[in-house]
Amino acid sequence: MNPGNRRLEPEPTDAEIEAIVAEAIAAEAALARSEAAPPSSAIVWWRAQMRARQEAALAANRPITIVHALAIAAGAGLMLSVIGYALAGVKGSSAWLIGVYQSLAAAAAPLAAVDLTSRWITISMTAMLISVLVASVAAYFIFADE
Numbered sequence: 023m024n025p026g027n028r029r030l031e032p033e034p035t036d037a038e039i040e041a042i043v044a045e046a047i048a049a050e051a052a053l054a055r056s057e058a059a060p061p062s063s064a065i066v067w068w069r070a071q072m073r074a075r076q077e078a079a080l081a082a083n084r085p086i087t088i089v090h091a092l093a094i095a096a097g098a099g100l101m102l103s104v105i106g107y108a109l110a111g112v113k114g115s116s117a118w119l120i121g122v123y124q125s126l127a128a129a130a131a132p133l134a135a136v137d138l139t140s141r142w143i144t145i146s147m148t149a150m151l152i153s154v155l156v157a158s159v160a161a162y163f164i165f166a167d168e
Contacts, residue, residue: 034042061069136143 138144138147
């Protein structure tokens with residue numbers, strides 16, 4: 023007697039399972055081969071030309087980069103030597119700085135007495151601040167890359 027809906031068919035053997043899987047894989051491979059579309063020779067040639075150009079540009083840029091680095095290093099060395107030479111000449115004659123400081127202190131003394139809470143000073147300072155902010159924003163939009 024057959025209990026329930028159970029089938030009494032024998033289970034497939036390992037060889038049969040392997041044959042079914044191999045057949046399915048072969049069918050899938052055939053379908054993939056028929057659907058595959060390799061690029062045309064013109065596209066392959068164009069890509070090879072683009073890659074060759076990029077490699078040539080990189081090869082040409084390497085010596086330029088090295089020369090730039092050497093020029094920057096030489097400029098920095100020259101600047102340091104000029105600064106050292108100038109400081110050696112100014113070292114003994116720095117007494118004039120004391121006179122400049124005294125002149126600036128005498129000129130700035132009346133400015134310390136200005137009442138910064140005055141309405142006219144506040145309005146003019148606010149106008150200057152707003153103009154600086156507007157100029158900064160305008161410069162940003164003018165020089166920003168699009």
